[in-house]
Amino acid sequence: MDEEIIRYDNVSIVFDETTIIEHFSLPVNKGEKVILRGPSGSGKSTLLKMAQGYARPDTGTVSYRKHAIDAETAWKIRQETAYISQDTDIGEGIVRDLIAGVFTYASNKSLPYETSLNKYLALFSLDEATLDKDFRTLSGGEKQRIVIIISLLLERTIFFLDEITAALDGRMKQQVADYFLSHKDWTVIAISHDEAWYREGSRIIPVGGN
Numbered sequence: 386m387d388e389e390i391i392r393y394d395n396v397s398i399v400f401d402e403t404t405i406i407e408h409f410s411l412p413v414n415k416g417e418k419v420i421l422r423g424p425s426g427s428g429k430s431t432l433l434k435m436a437q438g439y440a441r442p443d444t445g446t447v448s449y450r451k452h453a454i455d456a457e458t459a460w461k462i463r464q465e466t467a468y469i470s471q472d473t474d475i476g477e478g479i480v481r482d483l484i485a486g487v488f489t490y491a492s493n494k495s496l497p498y499e500t501s502l503n504k505y506l507a508l509f510s511l512d513e514a515t516l517d518k519d520f521r522t523l524s525g526g527e528k529q530r531i532v533i534i535i536s537l538l539l540e541r542t543i544f545f546l547d548e549i550t551a552a553l554d555g556r557m558k559q560q561v562a563d564y565f566l567s568h569k570d571w572t573v574i575a576i577s578h579d580e581a582w583y584r585e586g587s588r589i590i591p592v593g594g595n
């Protein structure tokens with residue numbers, strides 16, 4: 386039987402008296418690859434934020450594994466899912482130290498991330514020398530790939546991806562999209578305008594007026 390991960394049920398949200406999202410409904414089952422497509426300002430990022438409890442609908446409900454999202458479930462969701470955005474402002478310092486810092490948190494401590502790190506660097510065409518650079522000196526595309534790698538090292542299987550390939554070149558857009566789309570068990574809700582995400586097996590969901 387299909388295992389429901391996220392469900393938007395008749396969700397509406399109003400900001401500053403403007404209705405941004407109106408009567409949006411979408412069930413997302415385990416393993417589905419959902420691509421949200423819509424004009425700028427149509428509320429795509431807000432929908433992803435709702436799925437992690439960072440935004441609340443004015444009417445309707447958003448559920449995670451059949452439980453309406455509230456403060457308690459939001460905490461659990463953030464432990465179990467990964468949100469990656471195109472905002473790569475994750476801090477300063479040497480890349481290797483930044484990555485190590487993520488794994489000093491109690492909840493991530495048991496993950497043997499070092500064994501996977503080199504595999505991901507190679508997969509996304511980053512030199513090992515990148516680890517010894519100051520994060521601030523990396524290009525936008527390099528920063529984006531490091532942020533993606535950190536999320537992958539956390540070994541989550543539910544991903545909310547907000548335009549994560551926007552700063553990458555054509556070949557790398559494809560490489561990253563392929564990686565997320567190819568894992569059968571992973572549940573992915575991605576916002577992207579890049580063609581790399583639009584392919585057989587992806588479920589394209591229009592948001593707003595398109």
Ligand SMILES: Nc1ncnc2c1ncn2[C@@H]1O[C@H](COP(=O)(O)OP(=O)(O)OP(=O)(O)O)[C@@H](O)[C@H]1O
Pocket residue numbers: 400401405423424425426427428429430431432
């Ligand atoms: N917390 C907030 N308070 C007020 N307005 C907000 C808030 N969050 C989002 N908005 C507004 O809601 C609208 C939708 O924003 P959102 O970022 O969800 O759109 P989007 O479809 O992801 O846009 P883009 O494709 O440009 O990233 C925008 O006009 C934004 O300014």
